């Protein structure tokens with residue numbers, strides 16, 4: 544009789560079944576407001592899924608698993624930085640700050656950028672304070688990219704960049720980073736640039752791979768940007784989390800430091816990772832005045848501004864001495880040294896990161912159909928949450944098997960959490976035997 548009714552597939556059901564489903568749906572639709580997903584959801588919003596990373600945190604909570612999925616610390620934020628925020632609220636810094644950022648916070652950002660990167664930045668015309676680097680990136684893209692223009696993105700990529708491209712009407716062009724060292728093929732990158740290229744996004748140090756771009760790589764990218772009059776959006780929120788390596792210097796170099804790039808680079812940064820305050824949602828974009836003007840307009844109408852008392856605490860935090868950052872780096876190096884051998888011992892092929900606080904691994908040896916199946920098994924049966932590799936690749940990615948043989952762990956966690964994870968991961972050996 545019916546093949547579908549109200550979108551429910553009834554082919555294959557008996558006539559009596561079809562009739563009863565039809566009656567049930569008719570009554571249900573008469574008594575509940577009709578919400579047509581086709582009419583109410585935009586074509587853009589329908590084109591991406593919710594964040595897999597944040598979904599994994601909810602899965603970890605549901606199964607009581609050790610959460611090594613989403614990159615947020617489970618240890619306390621520094622006492623003095625918290626006190627600065629409390630004092631700001633006490634001083635009644637509780638109303639809107641200037642939309643593009645409290646003047647003193649912007650001055651603190653300029654001072655820190657000067658000592659850390661050696662770059663002169665005008666706080667009046669070149670800095671926009673945003674709600675996390677998440678907003679800085681999308682505001683920068685919406686402020687500069689026109690519909691149909693292309694944005695080059697290295698793959699695997701931090702999962703926000705694909706929805707950022709959709710929301711800003713950009714067409715993404717993916718270029719692979721290859722294991723084991725996450726290098727890229729220069730000719731593949733060159734071929735991705737054309738007359739429609741508006742920008743390239745780089746994440747340096749890189750999430751999820753831990754890659755830290757070398758000066759030579761940055762200069763090659765810069766040359767392409769200059770040749771094609773393209774911009775660079777550079778996400779540098781892990782700039783202080785770098786691991787020394789024997790035989791090769793690993794150093795954070797900002798794309799804005801490369802000759803000819805300052806005037807075509809938007810540096811995206813944030814308090815989240817450097818000061819262990821991911822929930823504060825305070826970030827910033829540094830860009831030349833014309834671009835900053837456009838970013839500020841988009842930012843104003845997206846969010847008005849970041850939390851005023853937390854910007855005041857930011858003025859304190861960004862003026863901390865270099866020793867603070869050295870200690871941060873050392874602590875993460877210690878945590879990395881806890882998780883890397885634990886992953887090796889459990890049977891993963893771990894790609895040691897040069898920066899950031901994630902470890903990408905290869906799971907081929909475990910014999911699962913794909914990364915999602917493995918991740919589900921790990922959270923439910925072993926009690927450790929990680930992120931399936933495919934969430935860092937585009938849906939049609941073929942390079943590196945589209946992430947289907949990879950998963951990512953984070954190590955921005957207390958020793959106790961990492962020890963628990965290591966113990967549980969060892970159970971893989973016995974459970975899968």
Ligand SMILES: Cc1ncc(COP(=O)(O)O)c(C=O)c1O
Nearest residue numbers: 614675676677701750813815826
């Ligand atoms: C590369 C990268 N960019 C941006 C973000 C989000 O940062 P924020 O908290 O500043 O919005 C993250 C968070 O994990 C990240 O890894």
